Amino acid sequence: MDVTHEHIVWWLESVGGNRAGQLAHRTSIRAFYGWAFASGRVYENPSQERSLxxxxxxxxxxxxxxxxxxxxxxxxxxxxxxxxxxxxxxxxxxxxxxxxxxxxxxxxxxxxxxxxxxxxxxxxxxxxxxxxxxxxxxxxxxxxxxxxxxxxxxxxxxGQVRPRPVQDDEYESALRRARDSDRLALRLAAEVGLRRAEVATVHSRDITGTPGEWTLLVHGKGDKERLLPLPESIARSLRLLPEGYAFPGQINGHVSPRYLGKRISALLPTGVTMHALRHRFATRAHEHAGDILLVQQMLGHASPATTQRYVLVSDARLRSLVEAVSQ
CATH class of the missing domain: 1.10.150.130 (Tyrosine recombinase, N-terminal domain)
Structure with a gap:
């Protein structure tokens, strides 16, 4: 009879013993069947776990x-x-x-x-x-x-990650098809550079300033916070909402970042995620400022090396640089 994973589980449960003994048995079985599988003596390793x-x-x-x-x-x-x-x-x-x-x-x-x-x-x-x-x-x-x-x-x-910014026509199409709350989420990601979790936790108390100089306190990755200037039109949309989270939901009052990401990704072309909107912001910000450290600060990255993986330098800019140098 061929040994199956269920046989191994049953045997380990039946032998009993203390924790150290159980671990020793399990390690020995894994080593034996790992060797048997690698040497071609069995066609499947029964000691490997089955995904549930x-x-x-x-x-x-x-x-x-x-x-x-x-x-x-x-x-x-x-x-x-x-x-x-x-x-x-x-x-x-x-x-x-x-x-x-x-x-x-x-x-x-x-x-x-x-x-x-x-x-x-x-x-x-x-x-x-x-x-x-x-x-x-x-x-x-x-x-x-x-x-x-x-x-x-x-x-x-x-890994080697190539920037994947959402194209302008894709972004404009998403804005046209989105309902008001999704349109606001799209803009916060693409025009302010927020992660999906940062968009999900935007709160009325985090918006401060005066007309023309609105600022958003962003609750970033690793519990780090940063202050970002807000475009007037986005600030106006946020301030028109009721007090509390801009995107209400079941996670302590706000929407789940995963659910929000799925909702926004559904407005974009197949295979393009909400995170690609952040790549769009990084690429456009770098085109305008030409300063990777400034873009790093806006995105809330710990290292400029990470920011570089978000910025797509266009072929036209590369060609223009080569032409300028060759003159």
């Missing part, structure tokens, strides 16, 4: 409880709701893919194997790595486990 993401089944109670506690911790240290939701989503995805193991039975091999998925972009892989490291360091600090399996996760290099 397509299933409606809830997570194991141990995972649910720890993710809930971790979420409380993140809120307790002042992380934004956007950050809390993102971490929770990533952890739930990992937990669903490791249903047979508890959160503190996970090994470095489990993490590396999960991170090695060929279909992931470098940025997506980097985000998952960061989440796992924060989660397991919290587990160590709170006495839930003596060591973090994520501590030795290899560093993921940033």
């Amino acid at each position: 993401r397509s299933s409606a089944r809830p997570l194991a109670p141990a995972w649910e409880a720890e993710i809930r506690s971790f979420r409380t911790y993140l809120r307790g240290i002042g992380r934004s709701e956007a950050t809390v939701s993102l971490y929770r989503e990533r952890l739930r995805r990992f937990a669903a893919d490791h249903a047979s193991a508890g959160p503190f039975e996970i090994t470095l091999d489990d993490l590396v194997e999960w991170m090695a998925r060929a279909t992931w972009s470098a940025e997506y892989r980097r985000g998952n790595r960061a989440t796992l490291r924060v989660f397991y360091q919290w587990a160590v600090d709170s006495g839930r486990t003596p060591d973090s399996p994520a501590r030795r996760l290899p560093v993921v290099k940033a």
